[in-house]
Amino acid sequence: MIQIRFHGRGGQGGKAASEIFATAAINSEKYAKSFPEFGPERTGAPVQYYLKVSDKEIKTNQPIKEPDIIVVLDDSLIGLINFTEGLKKDGIIIFNTKKSKEELKEKFRDFKIFTVDASKISFDLFQKNLPNVPMLGALAKVSKLVELEKLKEEVKNKFSFLPQEILEKNIKALEEGHKQVKQIA
Numbered sequence: 707m708i709q710i711r712f713h714g715r716g717g718q719g720g721k722a723a724s725e726i727f728a729t730a731a732i733n734s735e736k737y738a739k740s741f742p743e744f745g746p747e748r749t750g751a752p753v754q755y756y757l758k759v760s761d762k763e764i765k766t767n768q769p770i771k772e773p774d775i776i777v778v779l780d781d782s783l784i785g786l787i788n789f790t791e792g793l794k795k796d797g798i799i800i801f802n803t804k805k806s807k808e809e810l811k812e813k814f815r816d817f818k819i820f821t822v823d824a825s826k827i828s829f830d831l832f833q834k835n836l837p838n839v840p841m842l843g844a845l846a847k848v849s850k851l852v853e854l855e856k857l858k859e860e861v862k863n864k865f866s867f868l869p870q871e872i873l874e875k876n877i878k879a880l881e882e883g884h885k886q887v888k889q890i891a
Contacts, residue, residue, distance in 0.1 A: 710756070710773060711773040712756075713752070714752075715780050715783075716753050731759045736759055759851050775800065778803070780802065796818065799818070802821075821890055841883055842857055858880060861880055
């Protein structure tokens with residue numbers, strides 16, 4: 707089982723991202739569970755979401771204490787919370803950031819680090835900071851758990867209520883996150 711913990715802020719779409727990825731995994735003939743850990747947090751408050759993907763049935767909804775992958779939707783959380791707590795040796799961190807690779811390598815040298823400027827992708831397409839969909843593309847490429855096409859299908863399903871132009875921008879955001887993610891350590 708691959709365990710993924712998302713860290714972000716309320717309103718950045720972490721819950722939707724986790725659910726979209728889980729559904730795409732299920733549609734790829736895997737088992738998956740997605741669930742949040744938050745209370746009455748307001749927009750902007752730190753939140754985390756859990757995602758488990760496996761080839762076997764997942765019988766627990768317990769919080770993830772030893773993730774394989776951490777997805778950081780907001781780099782302002784660096785130093786604010788210890789999101790690497792429990793991250794397995796040789797674990798992976800995928801950052802939405804434009805911080806320098808030297809800065810990240812110094813702070814997170816024990817892990818494999820990937821970066822993508824999902825906020826820039828979002829601002830370029832939507833004029834808003836909605837990093838969740840570009841980060842899904844990055845997660846798909848790094849984890850290899852689901853194909854990009856399966857994620858595209860699920861983004862279309864999840865956001866089918868949106869105008870066609872906005873839906874197409876979400877697909878573009880997904881593709882750009884997939885294309886632009888890079889390993890720095």
